[in-house]
Amino acid sequence: MEQRIVQSESNLTYRAIPTAALRGQSNPLTVARNGVLLATGTVVAWSLLRELRPDALLGTGGYVCAPLFLAARLLNIPTLLYLPDIVPGLAVRWLSRIATQVACSVEDSCATLARHGSLPPLATGYPVRDELFRQDRVACRAAFGMPEGDNLPVLLVYGGSRGARSINRVVETLLPDILNLAHVIHLCGREGDETWLRAAAAQLDAPQQARYRIFPYLENQPTPSAPATMVQALGAADLALCRSGASTLGELPALGLPAILVPYPYVHQDENADYLVRHGAAIKIADAEMGGDGPPQDGPLFAQVSRLLKTHPHERFRMAERSRALARPDAAKHLADALRNLVGRREGSCSKFNSTVGC
Numbered sequence: 001m002e003q004r005i006v007q008s009e010s011n012l013t014y015r016a017i018p019t020a021a022l023r024g025q026s027n028p029l030t031v032a033r034n035g036v037l038l039a040t041g042t043v044v045a046w047s048l049l050r051e052l053r054p055d056a057l058l059g060t061g062g063y064v065c066a067p068l069f070l071a072a073r074l075l076n077i078p079t080l081l082y083l084p085d086i087v088p089g090l091a092v093r094w095l096s097r098i099a100t101q102v103a104c105s106v107e108d109s110c111a112t113l114a115r116h117g118s119l120p121p122l123a124t125g126y127p128v129r130d131e132l133f134r135q136d137r138v139a140c141r142a143a144f145g146m147p148e149g150d151n152l153p154v155l156l157v158y159g160g161s162r163g164a165r166s167i168n169r170v171v172e173t174l175l176p177d178i179l180n181l182a183h184v185i186h187l188c189g190r191e192g193d194e195t196w197l198r199a200a201a202a203q204l205d206a207p208q209q210a211r212y213r214i215f216p217y218l219e220n221q222p223t224p225s226a227p228a229t230m231v232q233a234l235g236a237a238d239l240a241l242c243r244s245g246a247s248t249l250g251e252l253p254a255l256g257l258p259a260i261l262v263p264y265p266y267v268h269q270d271e272n273a274d275y276l277v278r279h280g281a282a283i284k285i286a287d288a289e290m291g292g293d294g295p296p297q298d299g300p301l302f303a304q305v306s307r308l309l310k311t312h313p314h315e316r317f318r319m320a321e322r323s324r325a326l327a328r329p330d331a332a333k334h335l336a337d338a339l340r341n342l343v344g345r346r347e348g349s350c351s352k353f354n355s356t357v358g359c
Contacts, residue, residue: 001161009220015048017041021063041067049075055343058335059099060084061092073098078342082335083109084126084246086271100342103335105249106275124335125328126250133254133329135235143228144213144236146183152211153309154183156237156257161217163189164243167262170290171241172200174302179208181309185233186214239308239316241301244273244284250331252281256324258316260304262287281323283308 006014019041020034045067049057057072057079059065065081072079081099083092086109093113096102101119104110105126113121138148146154155178159167168188171178178184188194194216201212218230234240234251240259242248249272252259259282263269276282285300292299308316328334 005161017045017048017064017067019064019067038063038066042070045071046074049077055346056080056339058082058339059095061089061095063091065095066091069095069098076346078346080335080339080342082124083113084249085109085268086249086275087268088112089268101338103338105246105331108275122334122338124338125331126246127332127335128247128250128254129231130329131231132234132251133327135231135255137235140228140232140235143222143232144183144185146236150183152182153238153313154185154236155181155239155241155305155309156185156187156233157241158187158233159189159243160245161190163187163191163193163216164262164264165189165191165193166287166290167241167243168193168197170296170299170301172197173291173296174305175200175212176204176208177297177302178305179204179211181306182238183211184213185236186212187218187230187233188214188216190216239305241305244269244276244282246272248272248282249275249326250328252276253323253326254329256320256327258282258308258319258323260285260301260308262290262301276323276326279322279326281319281326283319 003014003016006012018037020037049068049071054077057068057077059069059079060082061084069079069081078100079098080101080103081092081095082103084105086106088096088109096113102113102121103124104113104121105124107123110121110123141154142148157167157171171186186197188197194214197214201209201214204212215226218226218228218233220229222228234255234257237257240252240257242259242261244261244263248259248261259276261273261276261282261284263273263284263286265287273282273284277284283304285304290299290301296302
């Protein structure tokens with residue numbers, strides 16, 4: 001998936017490194033096989049770094065970073081480990097012990113990694129593309145065919161490139177009710193949910209169908225099947241319904257976009273959601289509780305959607321202000337400066353910095 005996204009949405013070079021997770025494996029054969037893959041990946045990474053001769057590496061965690069950071073340690077190449085989430089996973093905690101320096105999205109995370117690394121951790125903010133800070137709402141709505149002068153708010157539903165099936169299922173049952181309140185831009189993912197969501201939409205009356213726009217995924221550039229972009233979807237929205245992956249810590253504040261967050265279970269998304277909730281920028285609903293115990297129209301999700309879009313819009317406006325207050329437009333610059341400083345420590349000068357990024 002990463003290779004396809006990198007090659008379709010950027011001009012960056014993609015180089016694959018073999019690796020595998022060791023944590024959570026109970027089968028001895030799987031552990032042994034993954035251990036061999038990790039060792040093989042370290043050899044491949046060592047050869048790659050010898051070829052590219054980078055001045056520094058930037059990694060964002062995950063077991064894919066392990067071979068590169070191990071090889072960099074052997075070659076005395078400085079490494080910057082960036083923690084995008086609020087709480088570090090096992091891989092980040094381990095990598096932070098061999099990284100030259102660690103950077104975090106928010107100050108709250110620094111204490112969790114303060115005892116690791118040779119330099120104190122930095123709170124840089126979450127880097128996002130500049131265009132998120134300068135979206136025109138009217139133009140973004142027009143990109144999705146919403147007529148000028150239409151005052152209905154826009155609900156953006158998304159769950160990443162693969163979607164979020166549990167969210168999609170609840171939204172399916174609530175489509176008639178939500179579409180009476182708002183336009184909906186629904187990014188349902190590429191796992192086949194579009195088929196039954198379109199079938200559900202086909203049962204709606206004509207005005208409701210006209211307010212529903214569904215796409216599996218939106219690219220960085222318009223395509224024949226998707227004439228608008230993800231940035232424009234974010235810019236058109238008045239409220240987001242989404243997971244709480246690390247990107248929500250940067251993208252939602254950049255746009256001042258309030259959100260109803262449904263953390264994906266089993267990973268550290270709850271803590272990301274809690275950070276935004278604590279600052280008044282979002283509301284959190286557990287994945288298993290969206291529809292409630294009775295009709296979904298009486299459940300927590302629709303209650304919040306209805307409240308923020310119709311009965312108490314002033315609360316949505318307050319959330320937008322608090323979200324915007326968390327924005328860090330200089331996050332990418334802070335990370336770049338940290339990389340340059342690592343090179344300066346190694347070389348005694350930043351003049352030869354190649355800005356090569358690993359992982």
